[in-house]
Amino acid sequence: MMRFFKLTQQDWEKFLQHQSTQIAVVSMEKSKHPFKHILFPPHETLFYFRKDTHKELSEIKENKVLYYGLPPCDAKTIQLLGLNLLADPADPYFQTIRDNTVIISKACDHFEPNCFCDQIGGSPGALNGASAILYTVEDGFHLLVNHDWLSEQLVQMNFIPSEVENEKADFSKGSVPVREIKPLPIDHLREKGLSTISKTALWEKVSATCLACGICTFLCPACYCFDIQDISFGRVGKRERTYDSCLFSIYTTEASGHNPRPTIKERWRQRLLHKFTYYPMQYGEIGCTGCGRCISECPSHIDIREVIRDAEQYCE
Amino acid sequence: MRNNTVSNPYMTLPVRIAKVSFESEDRSLKTLELQFINESDRKQFQFLPGQFLEFSIPGKGESPFGIASNPSEEIIRITVNRTGFVTEAIHQLEVGDFAGIRGPFGNTYPLALMKQKRVSIISGGFAFTTLASLLDYLLEHEEFGITGYDLIYGARNPGMLLYKSKLDQWKGNPKIRSIITIDKEASGWTGTTGFVPTVVEQSDLQPNQAIAVICGPPIMIKLTLPKLVEKGFQTDQVYTSLERRMKCGIGKCGRCNIGPYYVCKDGPVFSLQQLEGLPAEY
Numbered sequence: 158m159m160r161f162f163k164l165t166q167q168d169w170e171k172f173l174q175h176q177s178t179q180i181a182v183v184s185m186e187k188s189k190h191p192f193k194h195i196l197f198p199p200h201e202t203l204f205y206f207r208k209d210t211h212k213e214l215s216e217i218k219e220n221k222v223l224y225y226g227l228p229p230c231d232a233k234t235i236q237l238l239g240l241n242l243l244a245d246p247a248d249p250y251f252q253t254i255r256d257n258t259v260i261i262s263k264a265c266d267h268f269e270p271n272c273f274c275d276q277i278g279g280s281p282g283a284l285n286g287a288s289a290i291l292y293t294v295e296d297g298f299h300l301l302v303n304h305d306w307l308s309e310q311l312v313q314m315n316f317i318p319s320e321v322e323n324e325k326a327d328f329s330k331g332s333v334p335v336r337e338i339k340p341l342p343i344d345h346l347r348e349k350g351l352s353t354i355s356k357t358a359l360w361e362k363v364s365a366t367c368l369a370c371g372i373c374t375f376l377c378p379a380c381y382c383f384d385i386q387d388i389s390f391g392r393v394g395k396r397e398r399t400y401d402s403c404l405f406s407i408y409t410t411e412a413s414g415h416n417p418r419p420t421i422k423e424r425w426r427q428r429l430l431h432k433f434t435y436y437p438m439q440y441g442e443i444g445c446t447g448c449g450r451c452i453s454e455c456p457s458h459i460d461i462r463e464v465i466r467d468a469e470q471y472c473e
Numbered sequence: 474m475r476n477n478t479v480s481n482p483y484m485t486l487p488v489r490i491a492k493v494s495f496e497s498e499d500r501s502l503k504t505l506e507l508q509f510i511n512e513s514d515r516k517q518f519q520f521l522p523g524q525f526l527e528f529s530i531p532g533k534g535e536s537p538f539g540i541a542s543n544p545s546e547e548i549i550r551i552t553v554n555r556t557g558f559v560t561e562a563i564h565q566l567e568v569g570d571f572a573g574i575r576g577p578f579g580n581t582y583p584l585a586l587m588k589q590k591r592v593s594i595i596s597g598g599f600a601f602t603t604l605a606s607l608l609d610y611l612l613e614h615e616e617f618g619i620t621g622y623d624l625i626y627g628a629r630n631p632g633m634l635l636y637k638s639k640l641d642q643w644k645g646n647p648k649i650r651s652i653i654t655i656d657k658e659a660s661g662w663t664g665t666t667g668f669v670p671t672v673v674e675q676s677d678l679q680p681n682q683a684i685a686v687i688c689g690p691p692i693m694i695k696l697t698l699p700k701l702v703e704k705g706f707q708t709d710q711v712y713t714s715l716e717r718r719m720k721c722g723i724g725k726c727g728r729c730n731i732g733p734y735y736v737c738k739d740g741p742v743f744s745l746q747q748l749e750g751l752p753a754e755y
Contacts, residue, residue, distance in 0.1 A: 203483045206531040211571045213484050213531075246482045246723050351732070354752050382727030385483075385720045389532040396483070396531070401728070408728060409754070411718050412536075412557030415691065417754040426752065431730060438733035 160308050160318040161328070165297040168316065175314060176223055180259075185227035187269075191378045191450060192224070192231035196254055197238055199375070203250070203385070203396045217253045225261040229283045229290065230274050230446040232262040234378040236286030240440040241381055259307055261300070262287040264333045271449030273462055276341045279447050282329020292332040301328050341462055342469040343433055343443060349472040350434025353426075356471040360422040363429070363464045366457040369421050371402030373451035373461075379432065379444035382408070403427045429464060482723050485529045485573025486514040490566050491548055498632025501555050502599055503564050504541070506548040507574065518577060520544055521584065522607035523714060523742045526551070526576030527722045533562040537719045537737070539603035540577065541636075543610055549574070552602050552635060578722040579741045582607050582686060583712055584617070590682050593623040595697060597669045597689030601626060601635045603714060604688055608643065623678055624651040627669040627693075631655055631662050652676065670696035673704075680705040686712045691755060698745065708745035715741050715755045731755065 164172070176182050185192065204215035235255060242248040243255075265272075265281035274281060284290045288304035301321070302308050312318060346353075353359055374380040384401040388394055401408055404424045410416040418424050432444035445461075452460050492506035509515040520526075520540055528551065529535040536559040542550035555564045566572065582603075592611060594604050611619050624643060628634045634653065643649045654665040654672050665672060669689065678685070678701070685706055687694055694713060701711055717729035717736045724738030732751035734740060 204481075208531050211487050211531070211573065213573070215481055215484060241727075242725055244724065248725050249481050249483075351750050354750070381725070383720070383725075384728075385535065385726070387532050387534050394532050398726075401726070403727070409718055411716070412560065417717070423752070423754065427730070427754075430732075431727075435730065435733050 158305065158308070159321040160302045160311075161321050162300040162302065162311055162316050162318050163297070164300055164316065169291075169298050169300075172311065172314060172316075173225070176310065180221040180223055182223045182225070185224050185231075187228045187231065187265075187448075189376065189450065189454065191234065191376055191448065192227050193234045193238065193378050193380075195224070196234055196258065197242070197251055197381060199400045201250055201398050203398055205393065205395045208389075208392050208394070215249075217249060219253055219257050221257045221259070223259040223261065225291070226263045227260065228265050228448075229262050229281060229285045229287065230272075230279065230448040231378060232260050232287035232290075233279070233283075233285035233446040235260065237379040237442060237444060237446065238381050239286070240436075240442060244440075259304065260287040261289045261291055261307075263291045264293070264329050266293065266332075267334055268336065269449065271452040271460075272447065273341065273449060274447030275336065276338055276462070277343050277443065277445060277447045278340070280329060280333065282327075282333035285446075290328075292329055294332055299328065299332070341465045343465060345469045345472040346430070346433035346465065347437045347443065350430050350468075352473040353430070353468055353471045357422070359468060359471045360426050363459070363467065364421040364425040367404070367421050367425060367459060368457055369404040369406070369424065370456060371404045372454050372456070373459075374402040374404060374428065375400055376450040376454055377444075378446045378448055378450075379436075403431065429461075429468065433465070482575070483721070485527075485575050486518065487511070488549070488572055488574050490568055490570045490572065493566065493568055496552050496635055497599075498630075502552055502633075502635070503555070504550060504552045505563070505566065506542075506550050507572070508548055510571075515547070518549070520577035521581040522610045523581040523603050524577040524579050525603070525722075525737075525741060526574045526578065527719075528553075528559075528563065529573040529575065530559065530562050530566075531573070534559045535575075535720070536560060536563070537578075537716075537722060539600075539606075539714065539741075541602035541605050543606055543613065545610075545613060552599060554599050575722060578737055580739070582714075582742055583684065583744070584611075587611065587617060587619060587684050589618045589620065590684050591621045591623070591679065592619050593625075593678050593683055593685040595623075595625045595669065595673060595685060595687040595689075597627045597693040598629075598633070599635060600688040600690065600714070600716075604686065605636050605639060607686065608649075609639075612646070612648075619648070620682070622649040623676070624649055625654070625669060625672055625676060626651070627654040627656070627667075627672065627689075629656050630659050668696075669693050670700055673697050673700045678704050678706075680707070680710060684710055684712065686714075688714045708749060711745045712742055713745070713748075715743060717755065
């Protein structure tokens with residue numbers, strides 16, 4: 158049930174202090190490294206094995222952690238990754254971390270140069286996948302909570318909630334920036350993206366300067382592709398998964414040498430269409446949060462906003 | 474800490490290698506028969522033709538293989554082409570060795586659709602594995618009322634044909650019209666010669682009340698499909714099984730994504746109709 162709390166600065170500090178006596182409480186902020194790295198680590202041990210006895214042992218830690226202060230676009234990771242990773246059969250590693258993670262995001266007070274959540278239907282004040290979101294107001298904070306455990310914690314500390322009658326009401330009004338900016342034409346890709354598959358000119362243009370370094374995918378809050386590799390230490394070892402990228406040639410190269418996506422053209426097409434066409438076809442949501450990391454960190458200054466605008470012209 | 478008994482889709486079921494044999498003359502293909510260590514695992518491992526498994530050697534890694542055995546057999550059979558790191562290690566395995574498998578994964582051939590129809594199986598090279606399972610299964614289950622079978626199967630040379638004793642058996646079955654072909658003439662070969670697309674072109678495959686299933690190297694599929702279309706097959710009558718460099722087998726790792734599908738989860742069997750308009754990334 159969604160609830161709404163009015164807190165003073167002191168209340169908020171008291172709350173955090175109280176929580177930190179019970180569970181791990183971690184302060185976050187928007188950084189180059191996405192929150193994804195915590196929910197879905199770049200390297201993760203699936204299990205340990207012994208080659209002689211053929212025993213496998215998996216270690217899944219259940220530590221409850223409260224993260225607060227991260228931007229809404231980072232909170233959205235939990236939602237977007239979950240669409241894939243929690244689909245049957247659920248990924249037990251992601252599920253355990255997710256079930257033990259409480260996120261209190263903080264509405265953004267400004268747009269950074271490459272932010273574009275508001276151009277793809279999002280907002281710097283959206284709850285997204287967070288357990289709660291904190292809005293800064295003149296006399297303290299407004300906390301919108303969509304998490305039963307968290308609500309209970311607050312109530313136990315004698316904070317008085319007000320019931321939220323209309324869950325779609327805009328609670329961010331007045332505490333987040335609004336700007337006049339043209340939305341990106343993502344609906345074209347969502348509905349007609351498949352028609353761009355054969356448009357070689359488009360893919361040649363967007364991939365021309367790409368180094369295929371993969372930084373955009375590693376830092377993307379919505380990318381989840383991974384590789385599985387074994388590491389041996391004599392008779393024991395572990396099976397590990399690590400991030401992988403659709404921009405790498407080896408990602409799809411088969412043992413025979415055949416590569417279904419032989420050049421960066423096909424790989425860039427995969428990256429764009431997986432986010433804006435295939436993911437919506439599969440799960441109803443685009444695989445993008447508008448965080449802008451892929452723009453800020455691209456060594457070739459490729460701007461996905463421009464690619465989306467370019468692609469619009471090729472949608473039929 | 475958890476152990477193998479807790480359901481974790483990444484952990485393997487232990488198997489013992491019950492039988493190993495070279496399948497091809499050039500020793501690049503080996504067939505392995507796998508026996509589950511735990512009887513309950515075999516009971517749980519219920520599969521149908523078309524599905525695949527992940528075969529794991531700890532320290533080496535995992536690779537996906539189509540299941541070649543008939544579901545009613547006690548053992549699980551796979552045929553492995555020695556071509557990379559993991560398959561090299563699999564070829565080193567001997568009878569009695571242990572390994573792990575996960576699965577069964579993916580969908581099956583369109584068995585319900587095949588009822589009361591003619592089934593035309595077209596294959597080339599070592600992609601024949603799951604089709605052997607299909608043929609065995611349908612022949613055993615008369616309730617499907619399959620009106621007849623075509624089997625067009627080609628390999629580079631006689632030594633590269635899979636499951637030769639089965640091929641001989643099927644040859645003697647009046648319900649099956651089989652054409653086994655090799656790429657070019659070889660001494661001692663009295664059967665058909667020629668590439669699969671040409672053999673299909675010259676055959677009298679009938680699209681009426683028929684389902685065609687085609688598996689083989691990408692180039693064979695690419696050249697054979699137009700021949701089937703010329704014969705009047707519609708795109709919803711032709712099925713193929715795709716191969717991709719898969720890792721997880723459960724639609725998570727993203728590697729086998731084609732359009733809105735994961736080959737490992739939504740496939741590996743697709744109708745041509747499903748693949749129309751998607752990138753030809755296979």
